[in-house]
Amino acid sequence: MVDEKQLRDAVKKTVSxxxxxxxxxxxxxxxxxxxxxxxxxxxxDADKFIFSPLCVNNLAVYPMLEEKLPLRxxxxxxxxxxxxxxxxxxxxxxxxxxxxxxxxxEDVVLIGIPCTGVIDPKKINAKFPHQTKTVDVKEDGExxxxxxxxxxxxxxxxxxxxxxxxHCENPNPVIYDILIxxxxxxxxxxxxEDIKSLEKKSLEEKWDYWKKQxxxxxxxxxxxxxxxxxxxxxxxVDQLSPQWIxxxxxxxxxxxxxxxxxxxxxxxxxxxxxxxxxxxxDIPLTKLNKKIEKDIKEMFDYTPGIDAEEKPLLAMFKxxxxxxxxx
Amino acid sequence: MDRLILPxxxxxxxxxxxKTKYQVFAxxxxxxxxxxxxxxDSSEVNLDFSNSKVPPKALLFKQTETLFKFTPGTKGxxxxxxxxxxxxxxxxxxxxxxxxxxxxxxxxxxxxxDPYYLTKRENTVLVGLSCNQPDVNxxxxxxxxxxxxAEHVDILLTDIGDKYYVEVKSDKxxxxxxxxxxxxxxxxxxxxxxxxxxxxxAADIITRHQKTDGIVDKLDKIFDNPFWKNIAVKCLGxxxxxxxCPTCHCFDIQDETTMAKGARxxxxxxxxxxxxxxxxSGYNPRPTRMNxxxxxxxxxxxxxxxxxxxxxxxxCGRCIDNxxxxxxxxxxxxxxxxxxx
Amino acid sequence: xxxxxxxxxxxxxxxxxxxxxxxxxxxxxxxFQDKDIQKDFNFLPGQCAMVSLFGTGxxxxxxxxxxxxxxxxxxxxxKLGKVTSALHECExxxxxxxxxxxGNSFDVNGWQSKNLIFIGGGIGQAPLRSLINYVVDNRKxxxxxxVIYGARSSKDLSYKQEFAEMEKRKDVNVHLSIDVEExxxxxxxxxxxxxxxxxxxxxxxxxxxTCGPPIMIKFVIQNLExxxxxxxxxxxxxxxxxxxxxGKCGRCNIGNLYVCKDGPVFSYKQLKNIQGER
Numbered sequence: 001m002v003d004e005k006q007l008r009d010a011v012k013k014t015v016s017x018x019x020x021x022x023x024x025x026x027x028x029x030x031x032x033x034x035x036x037x038x039x040x041x042x043x044x045d046a047d048k049f050i051f052s053p054l055c056v057n058n059l060a061v062y063p064m065l066e067e068k069l070p071l072r073x074x075x076x077x078x079x080x081x082x083x084x085x086x087x088x089x090x091x092x093x094x095x096x097x098x099x100x101x102x103x104x105x106e107d108v109v110l111i112g113i114p115c116t117g118v119i120d121p122k123k124i125n126a127k128f129p130h131q132t133k134t135v136d137v138k139e140d141g142e143x144x145x146x147x148x149x150x151x152x153x154x155x156x157x158x159x160x161x162x163x164x165x166x167h168c169e170n171p172n173p174v175i176y177d178i179l180i181x182x183x184x185x186x187x188x189x190x191x192x193e194d195i196k197s198l199e200k201k202s203l204e205e206k207w208d209y210w211k212k213q214x215x216x217x218x219x220x221x222x223x224x225x226x227x228x229x230x231x232x233x234x235x236x237v238d239q240l241s242p243q244w245i246x247x248x249x250x251x252x253x254x255x256x257x258x259x260x261x262x263x264x265x266x267x268x269x270x271x272x273x274x275x276x277x278x279x280x281x282d283i284p285l286t287k288l289n290k291k292i293e294k295d296i297k298e299m300f301d302y303t304p305g306i307d308a309e310e311k312p313l314l315a316m317f318k319x320x321x322x323x324x325x326x327x
Numbered sequence: 328m329d330r331l332i333l334p335x336x337x338x339x340x341x342x343x344x345x346k347t348k349y350q351v352f353a354x355x356x357x358x359x360x361x362x363x364x365x366x367x368d369s370s371e372v373n374l375d376f377s378n379s380k381v382p383p384k385a386l387l388f389k390q391t392e393t394l395f396k397f398t399p400g401t402k403g404x405x406x407x408x409x410x411x412x413x414x415x416x417x418x419x420x421x422x423x424x425x426x427x428x429x430x431x432x433x434x435x436x437x438x439x440x441d442p443y444y445l446t447k448r449e450n451t452v453l454v455g456l457s458c459n460q461p462d463v464n465x466x467x468x469x470x471x472x473x474x475x476x477a478e479h480v481d482i483l484l485t486d487i488g489d490k491y492y493v494e495v496k497s498d499k500x501x502x503x504x505x506x507x508x509x510x511x512x513x514x515x516x517x518x519x520x521x522x523x524x525x526x527x528x529a530a531d532i533i534t535r536h537q538k539t540d541g542i543v544d545k546l547d548k549i550f551d552n553p554f555w556k557n558i559a560v561k562c563l564g565x566x567x568x569x570x571x572c573p574t575c576h577c578f579d580i581q582d583e584t585t586m587a588k589g590a591r592x593x594x595x596x597x598x599x600x601x602x603x604x605x606x607x608s609g610y611n612p613r614p615t616r617m618n619x620x621x622x623x624x625x626x627x628x629x630x631x632x633x634x635x636x637x638x639x640x641x642x643c644g645r646c647i648d649n650x651x652x653x654x655x656x657x658x659x660x661x662x663x664x665x666x667x668x
Numbered sequence: 669x670x671x672x673x674x675x676x677x678x679x680x681x682x683x684x685x686x687x688x689x690x691x692x693x694x695x696x697x698x699x700f701q702d703k704d705i706q707k708d709f710n711f712l713p714g715q716c717a718m719v720s721l722f723g724t725g726x727x728x729x730x731x732x733x734x735x736x737x738x739x740x741x742x743x744x745x746x747k748l749g750k751v752t753s754a755l756h757e758c759e760x761x762x763x764x765x766x767x768x769x770x771g772n773s774f775d776v777n778g779w780q781s782k783n784l785i786f787i788g789g790g791i792g793q794a795p796l797r798s799l800i801n802y803v804v805d806n807r808k809x810x811x812x813x814x815v816i817y818g819a820r821s822s823k824d825l826s827y828k829q830e831f832a833e834m835e836k837r838k839d840v841n842v843h844l845s846i847d848v849e850e851x852x853x854x855x856x857x858x859x860x861x862x863x864x865x866x867x868x869x870x871x872x873x874x875x876x877x878t879c880g881p882p883i884m885i886k887f888v889i890q891n892l893e894x895x896x897x898x899x900x901x902x903x904x905x906x907x908x909x910x911x912x913x914x915g916k917c918g919r920c921n922i923g924n925l926y927v928c929k930d931g932p933v934f935s936y937k938q939l940k941n942i943q944g945e946r
Binding site for chain 2: 669670671672673674675677679701720721722723724725726748749752758762763764765882907908909911912914915916917918919920921923924929943944945946
Binding site for chain 1: 380381534563570583594615
C-alpha cells in the first residue's frame, strides 16, 4: 500500500522547484474504476494525486509528447524539467529512452513507486460492470478489497491482476529521485509460458490465430500512441515517399503494420502492456512484443530499460556477438 | 405507424426470412468484440450486447472505399467502379447509432452528393433494437433522445419480455414487414404500455448526464480560455475516439498503385493526428494537441450545430469507454458550460 | 447520381515556366478532352480546381486564367511537395484529371463600377491574375484598377510577359516591386505592404483584394486599415490542406466554414469573426 500523503508531499516538493515545469501523476477518473493522468502545475494540484492498484497508465509517454513550437522573437526555450510518477515498468521506459538519447537524465524528476501489481481494467469491469461512481480499491495481503454498492468484496489478486504483473521481475523503479515507501521484495520470474505454448503450434495454427486478430484491426494507431517507446517524429506508417505500408485497411496491410512495429520495438519494448490496454479491438499485442523480447534475451542475454548508462542493444556491436552467418 | 408483435421464439425465422430478400448485417460476437457483420444464418446473430465496438456507420461509410481505378501515369485511363446497391438490412442497430446516420446524411448530401454513401443509404433498411440495459457511459437522454426511440429507424424492435414490440415507421419498413407479415400480429394497448415501461426503466438506468443547454453560444465565448489546455494535456493523440465515433466523418484520399494498376481510395482519417492539417510548406495551423482536442469538441458541439442545426454527438459513450487516458466528453462539455467566460 | 470524386480528363496543352530555381513556378494550360465539358466548365475568378496526377495524388489550385479566356483553364503551380513536384516533371500532351470548379468566387458582379486595388505577392498572384484579366476584359464595367505585385527578386516575379503588356495600358496602373536592390531594377525596391503605402490608393468606393504569404497579408491589411479601408472592403484568399475539395473530409475547416466550400475567398470582416485556427 502506498502512503498517499508521502506521495503528495513528494509531488509538492517537486512542483515547487523553480526548475520543474509540472509533475504528472494519477488521480481518480470520471467513473467506476477509471484512473486518469493529472498534471500538477502548482501546490494545490498536488492534493489530487493518488496511487492505487488501479493506476495502470504508463506516464513515461508524456515527456516525449511535449510539442516544441517555433519560438517567438525574444522568447527563450522552456528547458525546465518534467516530474513523473513512475512504477517499475514505467521507470524502465524512461531508462530506455535515456539510453537512446531521446531524453537526458536531467530532463526528468522521477517519483518512484514500488509497485505490487495493477489491476486489468477489462477484468475488473467484467466482474463489477456498470459502475458510475468512483470505486475505491485497496490491498490486503494477497487480496484486493473492493467496496461496490455498499458491499465489500475481497478478491484474490490473481483474478484481477494484469498478466504482465504476474511475472514482473522489476516491480521497483530502476531509476528514481524520490522513492515513496520501501522497495518491495519479489520472487516472480518471467517464464514466457504463453509464448512457449504459441511457439509449439504449427505454422498454419499460428497464422490462423494471428489472421483472426489482425482482421479485427482498425488501424487507429492507439497502440503506437500509447507506447512510450514510439516517439518518432514521423512514423514509418505515415511516410508517403516511399510508402512502406498502404493506408488501406485490410489483412495484408494490418499484418505489415503490426509486425513492423514489433520489430521496431525489438530490444526496446519494456513490456508495460499499454499497447494492448489501449487497443479497442482486444488484439493481444503484447504476445508479439514478448516473443521478440524472449528471442532477444536468449540471443543476447539483454533486458531493455535497466541501466541508463548501457548502450541500446541494436545500436551497438561487440566483437563476440553471435553472427555465424558472417564469420 | 404500424404497431405489431413478434414472439421471441420467432426471431430466428424473422431474420432468416428477411435474409431471402435482403443482405443482412447484424451484431456478431467476434473474439470478445461485437461487430456488425454480414450473416449467412440467424444463428450467428448475438443480441446480447450493449453496443457494437465499431459503429454501424462503417457499413455505409466504409473504412476503405475504392473511389475509382486508373492506369498510373499520364496516359489518362480511368475505370469507374460499380457502387454496390444491393438491398440491405442493418439489423439490431441501436437508436443512437441510427440517429448518427441521420446526422451524417447532412455532410454527405450537402452541395455535392456522395454516391458511395448515399447509394448504400438509400438501399438500406434500419431495423433497430431498443436498449433494455444501457451501458455505464450511455447518455443519449442528454439530447432529448431515448434508448427506445423510433425516430431514426425504419422499424424498431423492443424487448418487452417474451415478445418484441415492433414499430413499423417508414415505407422502407413497411416493405420489409411485408416479407415477414406471417410472423407478426397486431399489438395490444397493454403491449404499448409495456413498451413505455421498458423505455422508462432503461432511461432511468442512465445516470450520467451531459449539460448541453446553450452550449453553442458558450463555446463561442471560451475559445481562447486556458481550460482547453488542461483538458488536452493528457491526450495521447491516438485517434481511438474518432475511429469509434458514429458521427465522425473525416477521411483521407490516397492513390495506391502497383506498377501497372492503380486505385484512388478513401480511408478514415483522424483530426487528432498532427499531420492532419500539415501543409506542404511545413506550416501547421493546429500544431498542438490542445488545438486538435479543442477543434474536435467544437466541431461536434459548435460548428456542426451552426451548419446543420444539430449537435453531432448521439451519446453512445464509445469514446469514453475506450479513451486510454479517460478524457470524458460528458465531463469536458459539462465543465465547458461551467467555465467562467 | 453524379460522382464528385471522379475527375474529368484534361490534356496539358502548354507549360510556361514563370520562375525557375528551387521554388519553381510553372503555369499549366489544361484542355478538357471532352469539348462539351470544356464549354460547360463555367467558373468565376477566385474559384479553384482539384488537379490529379493519377498514381500520385491531387492538389487544390486556384484557377489562374480568367473565364473570359475560352477553351482552356490555367493553373499556376509552385513545386513544393509530392504532387506538385511530379506535376513539374510533366510535359505537354500528358493527361491529368480535373475536378471542379470549387469554392466561392470574388464578387465580380457586386464590384462593378468600383475602384479596384489588387495586392499580390509571390505565388499568391495566381488567383489575382484570373481576377485582373477578367476585369481588364470587361474594363468598362469597373472603375480605377491598381495592381500592386512584388516578389523576392526579379527572377521570382511571375507572369512577367503579362505585366509587361499591362504596363503599356493606360487604364491599368501597375506597381511592381522586389524586396532587395538589384542591378537593372528601376522600379520600387521594398516589401509589398510598403509599396502599398507608397501608392496610397483611396478607400472611396474601392475594394482591395490581397493574396500572398500570410505575413504579407497581415501587414497589407494593417496598412489598408491605416489608409482608411473598412473590413468589408478588404478581401483575401486562404489556403488549407485539402483532400476532397467538396466539404466532406473535414480537413480544411476554419471554425464552421470550410475553405474548399465557403472559401477560399473571405472578406476581412468574416475572418475577424470566425474563431478557428488558420
